[in-house]
Amino acid sequence: MTQFQEAQPFQKVGVIGAGAWGTALAAVAARAGREVLLQCREPEVAESINSRHQNHLYLPNIELAPELKATADLADLADCDLVLAVPPAQHMRATLKAFAPYVKDGLPIVLCAKGVERGSDCLMNEVLAATLPQARAAVLSGPSFAAEVARGLPTAVTLACKDAELGARILKTIATTTFRPYLIDDMVGAEAGGALKNVLAIAAGISEGKGLGRSAHAALITRGFAEMTRLAVALGAEAETMGGLCGMGDLVLSCSSPQSRNMSVGLALGGGKTLAEALEGKISVAEGVESAPAVKHLGEKMGVELPICHMVATILSGEASVDEAIGELMSRPLKTER
Numbered sequence: 001m002t003q004f005q006e007a008q009p010f011q012k013v014g015v016i017g018a019g020a021w022g023t024a025l026a027a028v029a030a031r032a033g034r035e036v037l038l039q040c041r042e043p044e045v046a047e048s049i050n051s052r053h054q055n056h057l058y059l060p061n062i063e064l065a066p067e068l069k070a071t072a073d074l075a076d077l078a079d080c081d082l083v084l085a086v087p088p089a090q091h092m093r094a095t096l097k098a099f100a101p102y103v104k105d106g107l108p109i110v111l112c113a114k115g116v117e118r119g120s121d122c123l124m125n126e127v128l129a130a131t132l133p134q135a136r137a138a139v140l141s142g143p144s145f146a147a148e149v150a151r152g153l154p155t156a157v158t159l160a161c162k163d164a165e166l167g168a169r170i171l172k173t174i175a176t177t178t179f180r181p182y183l184i185d186d187m188v189g190a191e192a193g194g195a196l197k198n199v200l201a202i203a204a205g206i207s208e209g210k211g212l213g214r215s216a217h218a219a220l221i222t223r224g225f226a227e228m229t230r231l232a233v234a235l236g237a238e239a240e241t242m243g244g245l246c247g248m249g250d251l252v253l254s255c256s257s258p259q260s261r262n263m264s265v266g267l268a269l270g271g272g273k274t275l276a277e278a279l280e281g282k283i284s285v286a287e288g289v290e291s292a293p294a295v296k297h298l299g300e301k302m303g304v305e306l307p308i309c310h311m312v313a314t315i316l317s318g319e320a321s322v323d324e325a326i327g328e329l330m331s332r333p334l335k336t337e338r
């Protein structure tokens with residue numbers, strides 16, 4: 001308790017990636033009283049934030065504080081004392097590499113993407129360790145729709161950091177009366193929860209889109225949670241982490257609302273659309289689509305059974321139709337619940 005009260009917040013916060021979530025987090029840090037610089041990949045987004053205080057492309061119709069400044073140049077973040085990394089997971093490695101020339105020894109970097117890297121099967125903290133070994137890592141995850149958070153609606157999230165003192169400083173930097181981060185030291189658990197809930201939200205959308213009913217929905221969340229916990233523990237996480245905001249909290253949110261981009265992809269698939277049709281015209285990312293094959297592969301590699309994630313991956317790759325995949329899922333040999 002005292003540890004949190006006495007912790008000094010970081011004053012200058014850089015945010016890399018001005019999608020919906022990077023923009024919302026920049027708004028949170030500005031609301032917490034920090035000086036914030038948001039790096040935008042698209043120069044027109046930086047221009048829109050600086051001159052009209054809106055991210056017209058990724059977070060339209062939400063007024064941002066005039067104090068929130070944007071730049072298109074990563075170099076401008078060189079003097080920030082805390083950086084939030086918020087690109088999509090599949091672009092995290094390239095983004096961190098591009099930021100490398102500006103990273104001082106010990107710079108704290110908070111990983112905010114939720115996904116597993118395709119090809120390497122790496123979680124984001126492994127990507128950070130490989131690209132910027134001089135940085136200190138933390139992970140932010142939990143139930144948080146960007147538009148709600150940016151509007152100042154309340155939520156609570158998980159901040160995972162191995163270094164308790166650094167974690168307390170990050171908490172103090174971003175906490176507001178509507179954004180309440182809780183500290184844990186299990187970064188792998190926080191990341192596994194965020195990555196798997198996206199794949200499971202696609203499954204929940206498929207179930208909803210096919211009209212399988214509330215019982216199927218509840219069964220899917222529960223068995224999905226079992227998969228999430230099995231894989232996380234195999235990767236070295238603590239099982240208790242999965243009962244927290246970054247596990248159950250985010251799973252319940254993302255499986256229950258079409259506001260979730262992942263659930264909405266599932267809804268379209270369950271309603272009979274192809275993946276291409278489900279993604280048509282979308283500029284926002286549905287991380288579960290990219291993470292599903294990596295999660296499936298990770299499960300196979302670690303010898304962990306992930307039948308729901310497997311089902312999603314086979315539907316997305318076109319190896320099975322929605323009906324075939326559901327049929328296969330439900331006709332597996334009977335087993336004990338635990």
Ligand SMILES: NC(=O)C1=CN([C@@H]2O[C@H](COP(=O)(O)OP(=O)(O)OC[C@H]3O[C@@H](n4cnc5c(N)ncnc54)[C@H](O)[C@@H]3O)[C@@H](O)[C@H]2O)C=CC1
Pocket residue numbers: 017018019020021022023040041042058086087088089091095112113114115144145146147283284285286287
């Ligand atoms: N939107 C939300 O409510 C939340 C999103 N997240 C996570 O935050 C991460 C970012 O998602 P959003 O901000 O929602 O993105 P978004 O879907 O709003 O925007 C797409 C982002 O991808 C960037 N991008 C596109 N191509 C790129 C490339 N080649 N290299 C680097 N960046 C590229 C765009 O500049 C933009 O920032 C994801 O991992 C997502 O799961 C986490 C919590 C909430």
Ligand SMILES: O=C(CO)COP(=O)(O)O
Pocket residue numbers: 114142143144145146198201250253254259260261262263285286287
């Ligand atoms: O991570 C999120 C909520 O916590 C956002 O979910 P989607 O990416 O599915 O929209």
